[in-house]
Amino acid sequence: MKPAELVLRDVHLPAAPAWWPPAPGWWALVGLLGLIALFLFLHQWRRRRRQREWARWFDLAGQAATPAAQVAAMSDLLRRAARRVDPHADRLREEDWLAFLDGGKTAAFSQGDGRLLLDGGYRPQVDAEAVARLRAVARARFLELMAGRR
Template identity: 65%
Template sequence: MAPDTLVLRDVHVPPAPSWWPPAPGWWLLAGVVVLVLLGIVAWRWHRRRRLQRWQRWFDAVPQGRAPAEQVAAASDLLRRAARRVSPGADRLEGEAWLRFLDGEQGRAFSEGPGRLLLDGGYRRTVEASELEAALAVARARFLELMAATR
């Protein structure tokens, strides 16, 4: 070899980039995923709290009072919830009101224990079992109507 010639050496490849720390795009993606998950958790928590508030609201129907007062209070709450779903629904009367309350689920009001809402607020006596069945059906429908809005 001549003293003036350059010695060629092999190309040096730099080491592969490490997986940590990730590139800024991955940090941004992770932040977006965390925000979406937090939003979902907050939304579900809010829905659960709303449902619990509505349950407490209905369960505050005057317990221990006359059955006629309990039926009237439950009917009043159902009318308020109906007004939120369909303006003017709270002014329905008789069978039209019961058909509205039936909705698409069945006939719990027009043919079942919910019929007590028609005249139960005006009766002198109402059987305890009949009252419990009517309040259970009314509570379920109240929660459905409240959940159908907002």
């Protein structure tokens, strides 16, 4: 055969790859995104479970027999939680303790219902409404301290 008589055919491209099943890299990406989503879900679930457990601890302290005992139990729990943020916070006294509990955000402890923590546990009679107001403020601060927020 002579070179002039050689008949060439057109170039035939192979068929385009199908979109399914995806390439292994896409499977790896989907798996990685799934693991990240699972990690975030478990992290949030664990945080919520711990928050509920801490709130239950605080609520159990509110079941003391007398209002004075409730104030003493709240004070004790706040001091224990404060050690999570600052190891020396449980040694603070009087106004320094209330200022620490305020955290620089509000004056709920140093000028509000939180002042009951100073001597409420030692009084023979404590107003139940004042204890209820203190419980709301102290519970929120307890949960913040247990979460490690100053």
